[in-house]
C-alpha cells in the first residue's frame with residue numbers, strides 16, 4: 001500500500017522528454033552519465049530517455065527491496081523483449097512466471113557447486129590448450145588482445161559443456177554468429193529508428209543469416225543426439241536438459257525450449273566470464289603487491305603441478321582475486337526489471353510501467369559499504385568479511401530468485417583459468433596504457449586490452 005509521502009517525485013536530470021539526457025548520454029557515455037547522476041542526486045534517481053523512465057537503484061537496501069522483499073512487483077518484461085525476440089527466445093534469462101519457475105527447477109541441479117564440478121575437466125583441458133598457444137606467443141614476445149584470448153577459452157568451454165563440441169571451426173562459427181545476434185538485439189533496443197527486421201537491409205540480412213547458422217547448428221546436434229540410444233548419450237548439458245523431467249508432471253522440455261535453453265547458456269556464459277578474466281589480468285598488472293601474493297600462493301601450493309578440485313581449495317587468494325575483480329569491474333554492471341504496479345521506495349514513487357536499472361557497478365563502489373572502494377583488495381572476500389557485509393552490497397551475479405544460474409560454473413571456471421595461466425605467465429600492459437571502461441550492455445574496455453605475454 002502506498003503512503004501519501006510516496007508521491008514525492010524522484011530526483012534526477014529532468015528535461016523535456018529526456019532529450020537532453022539522450023544527447024548527454026551519446027556525448028559522455030553511460031558510465032560517466034550514471035556516475036555524474038549518482039554524485040549529484042544520490043542513491044535513487046530517475047533518468048528519462050525519450051519516453052522511457054528509468055529508476056537507478058544503487059543502495060543495497062533498495063537492491064534488496066527490488067530483488068527480494070517485493071520481487072513480485074519487478075519482472076522481466078519489455079526491457080528484455082529485444083533479447084527474447086532476437087537471441088534466446090524463451091530461455092531462462094528472459095522467461096517469466098510458471099515457465100521460468102519450471103525451467104529453473106529443472107536446471108538448477110546441474111549448476112550447484114557440486115553439479116558444476118562435472119565440468120572441471122573441460123575447464124582444465126581448454127586452459128591447457130591455451131597454455132600451448134601462449135608458450136609460442138610468449139617466445140615471440142607477441143602482443144595479444146587479452147579479451148579475445150579469454151573469449152577463445154570461454155566460448156570453447158561453454159560449447160563443450162553444452163554440446164560436447166570439439167571442432168574449433170564450429171566453435172568459432174557459432175561464437176561469431178551469436179555475437180552478430182547480440183549486437184543486433186542491442187542496436188535494435190537502443191535505436192528505435194531502425195527499419196523493421198523484415199526489410200532486406202545489409203544489417204537485417206546479416207542477422208537472419210547468423211540466426212539460421214546457429215539454429216541449424218543446434219538442430220543438427222539435437223537430431224544426432226535424439227537418434228542415439230539414451231544410454232549412449234555423452235555426459236553434457238544437452239543430455240541433461242533432454243532427459244530432465246518435471247517432478248510433478250514427468251514432462252520433458254520441448255525441442256524449441258531445448259534450443260532456447262542451450263542458446264541461453266552460451267549467450268549468458270561466455271562473454272561474461274571472458275570479461276571477468278580479462279579485467280582480472282588488468283587488475284593484476286595494476287597491483288603488483290596482489291600479483292606477488294598470487295604467485296606466492298600458486299608456487300607454494302601447486303609448484304609445477306596441475307590444479308585438481310582438491311588443490312583448488314588451497315588457493316583461496318586466487319579465488320578472492322576473481323571475486324574482487326567482479327566487485328570493481330563487474331562484467332554485468334547493470335541489469336533491469338520492469339515495474340508491474342506503483343510502489344514506494346524510501347518515500348519515493350516508483351511508477352508502474354517504468355524500468356528499474358540495478359547497478360552493481362555503483363553499489364560495489366558505495367563508500368558506506370566499502371572501505372576505500374577504489375582500492376583493489378582481494379581480502380575483502382575473506383570468509384569473515386563476506387559474512388559481515390550487507391548481503392546486497394555485492395551483486396555481480398544479480399540478487400534474489402533470479403540470481404545468475406551459472407555463478408558457480410563461472411567461479412570454478414575462472415578459478416581454474418587464473419590458477420593455470422598465472423602459474424606460468426605474467427602478462428604485461430604496454431607502457432603508458434590506461435584502460436577506458438565503458439558500459440555497453442556489459443562492462444567493456446573501449447580501447448581494448450593489449451598485453452605482452454611473458455613467461456614466469
Ligand code: HEM
Nearest residue numbers: 092093268269272273276332335397398402404405406410
Ligand atoms: C562472470 C560471469 C557471469 C556474470 C558476471 C553473470 C551475471 C549475471 C547476471 C547479472 C544475471 C542477471 C541478468 C538479468 O537479470 O538480466 C545473470 C543471469 C543468468 N546467468 Fe549469468 N553471469 C555469468 C556467467 C554465467 C554463466 C557461465 C552461465 C551459464 C553457464 C550463466 C547463466 C545465466 C542464466 C541462465 C541467467 C538467468 C537466470 C534466471 O533468470 O533464472 N551466467 N547472470
